[in-house]
Each structure stands twice: as C-alpha cells, then as structure tokens.
Amino acid sequence: MAAIENEKASRFPDAELKARAAWHYYVEGLTQERISEILGVGRIKVHRILSAAREEGVVQFRIRDSVVECVQLEESLKQRFGLSHAVVVPSAADRSNAPLMIGHAAAAYLADNVNPGDVIALGWGRTLKFAINELPRRPIARTTVVSMLGGLTHAQPLNPTESAWELAEKIGAECYLLPVPVYADRPEQRDAFMSQRSVQDVVFRARRANIAVLSVGSFSSDSPIANYGFIKPSELEELQAAGAVGDILCHFIDAEGHIVDHEVNRRVCAYPLQDLSDIPTTILVSGGQEKIAVMRAALANTKVSVLITDEDAAKGLLNR
Amino acid sequence: MAAIENEKASRFPDAELKARAAWHYYVEGLTQERISEILGVGRIKVHRILSAAREEGVVQFRIRDSVVECVQLEESLKQRFGLSHAVVVPSAADRSNAPLMIGHAAAAYLADNVNPGDVIALGWGRTLKFAINELPRRPIARTTVVSMLGGLTHAQPLNPTESAWELAEKIGAECYLLPVPVYADRPEQRDAFMSQRSVQDVVFRARRANIAVLSVGSFSSDSPIANYGFIKPSELEELQAAGAVGDILCHFIDAEGHIVDHEVNRRVCAYPLQDLSDIPTTILVSGGQEKIAVMRAALANTKVSVLITDEDAAKGLLNR
DNA sequence: CTTTGATATGCAATTTTGTTCAGCTAAAAC
DNA sequence: GTTTTAGCTGAACAAAATTGCATATCAAAG
Numbered sequence: 001m002a003a004i005e006n007e008k009a010s011r012f013p014d015a016e017l018k019a020r021a022a023w024h025y026y027v028e029g030l031t032q033e034r035i036s037e038i039l040g041v042g043r044i045k046v047h048r049i050l051s052a053a054r055e056e057g058v059v060q061f062r063i064r065d066s067v068v069e070c071v072q073l074e075e076s077l078k079q080r081f082g083l084s085h086a087v088v089v090p091s092a093a094d095r096s097n098a099p100l101m102i103g104h105a106a107a108a109y110l111a112d113n114v115n116p117g118d119v120i121a122l123g124w125g126r127t128l129k130f131a132i133n134e135l136p137r138r139p140i141a142r143t144t145v146v147s148m149l150g151g152l153t154h155a156q157p158l159n160p161t162e163s164a165w166e167l168a169e170k171i172g173a174e175c176y177l178l179p180v181p182v183y184a185d186r187p188e189q190r191d192a193f194m195s196q197r198s199v200q201d202v203v204f205r206a207r208r209a210n211i212a213v214l215s216v217g218s219f220s221s222d223s224p225i226a227n228y229g230f231i232k233p234s235e236l237e238e239l240q241a242a243g244a245v246g247d248i249l250c251h252f253i254d255a256e257g258h259i260v261d262h263e264v265n266r267r268v269c270a271y272p273l274q275d276l277s278d279i280p281t282t283i284l285v286s287g288g289q290e291k292i293a294v295m296r297a298a299l300a301n302t303k304v305s306v307l308i309t310d311e312d313a314a315k316g317l318l319n320r
Numbered sequence: 321m322a323a324i325e326n327e328k329a330s331r332f333p334d335a336e337l338k339a340r341a342a343w344h345y346y347v348e349g350l351t352q353e354r355i356s357e358i359l360g361v362g363r364i365k366v367h368r369i370l371s372a373a374r375e376e377g378v379v380q381f382r383i384r385d386s387v388v389e390c391v392q393l394e395e396s397l398k399q400r401f402g403l404s405h406a407v408v409v410p411s412a413a414d415r416s417n418a419p420l421m422i423g424h425a426a427a428a429y430l431a432d433n434v435n436p437g438d439v440i441a442l443g444w445g446r447t448l449k450f451a452i453n454e455l456p457r458r459p460i461a462r463t464t465v466v467s468m469l470g471g472l473t474h475a476q477p478l479n480p481t482e483s484a485w486e487l488a489e490k491i492g493a494e495c496y497l498l499p500v501p502v503y504a505d506r507p508e509q510r511d512a513f514m515s516q517r518s519v520q521d522v523v524f525r526a527r528r529a530n531i532a533v534l535s536v537g538s539f540s541s542d543s544p545i546a547n548y549g550f551i552k553p554s555e556l557e558e559l560q561a562a563g564a565v566g567d568i569l570c571h572f573i574d575a576e577g578h579i580v581d582h583e584v585n586r587r588v589c590a591y592p593l594q595d596l597s598d599i600p601t602t603i604l605v606s607g608g609q610e611k612i613a614v615m616r617a618a619l620a621n622t623k624v625s626v627l628i629t630d631e632d633a634a635k636g637l638l639n640r
Numbered sequence: 641c642t643t644t645g646a647t648a649t650g651c652a653a654t655t656t657t658g659t660t661c662a663g664c665t666a667a668a669a670c
Numbered sequence: 671g672t673t674t675t676a677g678c679t680g681a682a683c684a685a686a687a688t689t690g691c692a693t694a695t696c697a698a699a700g
Contacts, residue, residue: 015385023410026381027424028417031656038413044680047658053383060382061346064456065335090343093358097348104347136384351686364650367687643700649693657686662679669674 017041018053025050026059057134062108073314077307080318084281084305091287091312096222098288098310103130106213106285106308114171114211116141121148121206121271122167123214123249124160126224127285131213132167139172146175146206148214148249148271150182150193158224176202180269182250183230187266194269206271212279216298218246220290225250235264246294248302249273255293257301277303284308292316337361338373345370346379377454382428393634397627400638404601404625411607411632416542418608418630423450426533426605426628434491434531436461441526441591442487443534443569444469444480446544447605451533452487459492466495466526468534468569468591470502470513478544496522500589502570503550507586514589526591532599536618538566540610545570555584566614568622569593575613577621597623604628612636 017039024030024038025046032050036043053059070088077086089105092098103126110131114120122128122145145168151161161177168175179198184190193199217225219240225247226236242262243254251273252260259265259273276282282303286295287310296317298304309317337359344350344358345366352370356363373379390408397406409425412418423446430451434440442448442465465488471481481497488495499518504510513519526532537545539560545567546556562582563574571593572580579585579593596602602623606615607630616637618624629637 016388019383019385019387020410022381022383023387023421024413026383027421028412028414029420030413033656034413042680044658045678051658058383058385060384061342062380062382062456063339063342063346063378064380064458065339065378067339067343068336090340092348093344093350093354094348100349101343101347136382138384353686362650364688365648368649371688641700644698646695646697648695651690651692653688653690655686655688657684659684660682662681664679665677667674667676670672 015058017049018056018058021046021049022053022059057107057136060107060134060136061104070311070314073311073318076318077309077314081299081304081307083307086306086314087308088314089287089308089310091310095288098312099125099127099130102285102287102308102310103127104134106131106283107134109283109306109308110213111136111138114140114143116143118211119144119146119205119209120167120173121146121209121212121214121279122160122164123212124149124158124163125215125217125286126158127215127287128213129158129163131285132163132170135167135170137170141172143171143173144176144205144209145171145173146202146209147177148206148212150178150180150269152182152228152230158228176205178202178269181230182269183264184267184269187263190267190269199269203271207275207278209279210281212276212282214249214282214284215286216246216248216284216291216294217250218290218294219244231264235262238262239264245297246291248294248298249276253294253297253301255297255300257297257299273302281305287313289313289316335378337369338376338378341366341369342373342379377427377456380427380454380456381424390631390634393631393638396638397629397634401619401624401627403627406626406634407628408634409607409628409630411630415608418632419445419447419450422605422607422628422630423447423452424454426451426603427454429603429626429628430533431456431458434460434463436463438531439464439466439525439529440487440493441466441468441529441532441534441599442480442484443532444478444483445535445537445606446478447535447607448533449478449483451605452483452490455487455490457490461492463491463493464496464525464529465491465493466522466529467497468526468532470498470500470589472502472548472550478548496525498522498589501550502589503584504587504589507583510587510589519589523591527595527598529599530601532596532602534569534602534604535606536566536568536604536611536614537570538610538614539564551584555582558582559584565617566611568614568618569596573614573617573621575617575620577617577619593622601625607633609633609636 021035024035032046033043036046073088074086087105089101092101145164147160147164149160152159180193217223239252239262242260244252244260245255249270250268254260283306284304285308289312292313341355344355352366353363356366393408394406407425409421412421465484467480467484469480472479500513537543559572559582562580564572564580565575569590570588574580603626604624605628609632612633
C-alpha cells in the first residue's frame, strides 16, 4: 500500500496566479514583462507560471478547423473498421511527440463525450496519460473510473493506478483500482489474486462500464512496458518469437489479435481482454508508425467503436 | 444593398496550413523554424500563418481554472441581480482590451450553450464582434440568427449586419437581417421603415428567439456609436443632458434604464427594447469601468438572465 | 511590351521568450 | 549555533518571435 503518494503538488500551487497570467498572456496578448508588472512578480516567475499552466493543462489549446486530409482518413477508417467515430490528427514531426498530439485529441474527445453517470474503464499508456493530463478539471456528476489494470510495485510516474486516480480527480469521479500488481510473479499467483473478492468486485464494476478507454503498446525501445522492467528482455524476445506484435491491456497479442500462448499472458492481472465486448463503447487511443501493426491486430479481434489516432497510423492501417 | 461584401477573405485562405501549423506549434510545441521545414514554407510565413490562425480563431485558448475572486463575484452578481448565470473574467490590463477578454468568455459561453434549433437574436458591439470572431466554426443544426438592429449605410468593419452574418456563418445558421439603416433620418421615416412587411417579418422572428445576445454602449470617446458619426456630437450632448448614460440596442437609456425622451430614440430601427422580455434567455455581454453606469441601468429595467463581464465592472456593479 | 498596383516574401533589427547558473533564504537536521 | 538541504529568485546569456522595410511577383490595365 506504500508509496502511492499524490505527488500532484505543483511548483506553483497558486491556481489564481496561473489563471490570471494565462488570461493576460493568451487572451489579452500581453507580454510576460507587462504581466510581471501587473501581478507584481518577477518576469521570470511569470514565465514559470505560464509554463506550469500549460504543463498542468490550465490553458488548453483547441484547434477548430480540421485538416482536410485527416477528415478523409477519418471517413476511410470508419468504413474500413466499422467504427462509430474516428479522429485523426496530424502526425507529430518528432516521432516521440506522437503521444502528445494524440493525447490532446483524446482529451478533447473525452471532454465532449463523457456524460454524467458514465462509468469509464481505463487502460494504461503514455498517450492516455497525456490525454488525462490535458483534460479540463471539470466535475461530471456521478461518474466512475475503474482501472482495468493492476498497479506497479515500484511506484512509477506512469502507472495505471496513478492514471485512474488522476482521471477520477479531474472529473470528480469515484475511483476503483485493482489492488494487485499488473504482473504476478507466477500464473498461480495471478489466479489467486484475481479470485480475491476485492479484485472480482472491481472487475465486475469494469464489466458494467459504458466506456472503455485504452491504448496499445508496441515492442519499440521506448515503450514503457519494455523499459519499466517488469517484463524481462528475454521474455520480450520470447513473446516476439511467438508472434506477438504488441500488447493491449497488457495482454500480448499476435497479428490477428489473438492472445499469444506464453507464460507472461498467464501472469497478467487485468480486465479480461475478451470481455471488452461487454462494454458498449470502446475507445482506442494510439498512433505513430511503430504502433501500426499492433493497432491492426487490436482492431481485428477486439470490438473498437472509436479510434483516436494520427495520420501516420491511419495511413498505415488503411494501406494493407 | 450595395457594399456588404464579405471581406472575410483572409490573407491565408489555406485552412489546411493554418490547422497544421497550429497543431505543431501549440500542441506539439515545435519552434516556428522547425515548422517551416516541415511545411516547406519560409520561417516568417509560418509566423504569419500562426498569427492568422489566432486572429481568425482557428486556435482557441481555453483557461479552465477560474480565478477565485471572479467566482465569488459571479455568485454575488447572480444574487444581486437575479441572474441565472454570471461569468466574470479578470479585467484587461490595458483598458482597451476589455472587449477582447470579455468577448473570449462570451465565445466560450455561446459555444457551450447554443443548441440545435436555437434562434439567436443578436445585438451589436465591439465586444460581441470579438466574441463571434473567437467562436468555433462548428455548425449547429437548425439554428437561426436574427439581427435586432438595422445596418450601417457606409459599410464599416463593425456593423450589425456584418456581425450577424458572421455568426450565422460560423454556426451554419439561417440569417435574417433588418434591411434598413440603424438610424433613420427622421422619426416618420423610421415608422415607415419599421412598418414594412419585410422588416416586420424579421422583428417577428426575433420575438420568437429563445436567446438574445447583446451588449451596452457608453458615451466614452472610443465607443463606436460615438465615432461612426451617425449620431451627431451635438445630439450626443443633448442625450447626456437628458440623462442618458448609454445605449442598449441603440436605444439611449437613463440611469434607471428608461428610454430617454429624445428624437434620436425615435429614429432608431431596432427590435423594441421592451420586447426583450419576450425572449426567454437574455445574455448581456459587456464590461470595463466606463460601462458600469449603463450596465447598471440596463440591469435595472431589462430582463437579463446571463451576464458576462469583467472584474472591474462586476465590482462596480456590486458597490453601489 | 511596359506600367501600375496590389499582394506576397524574406532580410535585418528589435523585442520577447527561454535557460542556465550562482546566490539567497529559511526551515529542518545536526 | 552551525550545517544541510530544498526551494526561490533574478542576472546574464541564448534562442525564438515579431515587425518594419525593401524587394519580388503577378495580373490587369495602358
């Protein structure tokens, strides 16, 4: 139970200042120096306040006109994969920024599409983290957030537990977490964990969710699942050798979207992949070149209703 | 009928470029130089594209956390004036920017509160122009915009006709205009104009609106009504001598909100002030020191349900 | 073919913004 | 009382954005 400290404490706890500075800077168009006079703080501090405001999503940038090409891709994706909705954003120029861009779009989508009373089942990933980060902190009545994944033992900045908690806080939701590690040490342990009453209870709640939000992971070197070290490099190789192209909800799947037969997949403490079909709306948030294969796999064998992605991935998915 | 040319033609008609540049700049955080490489245009052109994007409201800045003090003012205003809703934004540091800030808030409010099927009766003013400008260009089904004011004979950039048209275009609404000058030369002419079938028809439509959006004008020197010259300086003085504190829907009113008895008020071609009560939701969008008196007057004798203003004005209204 | 005028482009100077680093303060530990 | 540490702060520098101005481009008119 130890270290889930809410490290949220921002460097500038004064929301007042952040909001005021943001108004003067972004809306009124004043210079940082002028703002420093008005607020009576140093110019550099104004700069830091503004940085923090962006960082924490106090200011949100919204781009209204969509890019023509992206709109066409959205249409094609909907048709090709039977989606009810698709959002395609321009690809990031720097590969590593893809999660930022897609997360931004996901935040906008969620802000518009989460309604009072909704129950959100949440996956995990860098893209989702960005999405949650950019979400407005506006309470939505009677919402619930349920994590579909166990937590990390060594508390990391990017953590299913942390993400669920942060989302819940933003929209003022009740929050249910899986009080187990995402990967048990051995399959029998997993079974023991999962059969616990408290865990079953959370899984049951997830099953009753009306919205699932999740992303997929690839084997690329900067993937968190590869770096955090709870899967050994040797296991990653074995998985790839067994045909895995990536993971969805921490289940490793092959190119057809089927769960690969490997011990790791028997150690995962998560909402069962095949049960996603019980959730009416499934939102898949992922993009970037390196995710194309696993996204195609996920779309092939998992019911996805909404896809939020970028141009690169959209094109890749459509060019078979 | 002459010169209502839609001068909208922006310097950068390519919405594609604007949207792409905005994504890379504001969301991805790239430098303008980097973007110029990606888009294959000059660095300075990128800058100009971004300016245009802001200018035309392709990028929108939204500040989520509100300023504590402003929230308190909102509560007080609601109580004091029996409003159903109030929005208070920080005051602009430069007096002349007040319309920018308040317009921004009004745009956000309208974006959230205009629903399919709504009929919007529209007033006129610089603040409203900014609001419309910042509104997302997103069609809202079956909406209608009706101008509550006549037009200007010498087409000016700031013009009731132009504003209504622009709003209609943004939300994909049908648009009805009063095909007469806002001030007739003589009272009898006004009566003749207003009794025209086409005019009556538009006024009738305005009366059936469910939302009225309007602002008030003061006598300050930078007020458009003073500068555009369709009211003579001598008349402005007479009006003030007669107790007028400003105008609402181009009707000049005294401190109690009653229409001042003066010829100018018998020449105005506009939706009748007292008939505002026929419209369920009336949104008053105005602020800044110099508008306090006329805002108080308007609130005293006109049914206002929503007030969007700034700190200065809010404080002024509350300190009697 | 040249002129004219309107528009677009990029250079260069200037302003604004971002970053790094060393010093300062104050609370906690010794 | 001194040391340690963490957190701020702003000066100085580096990078980026902005603006005025001169030049280029192109279409219509002469």
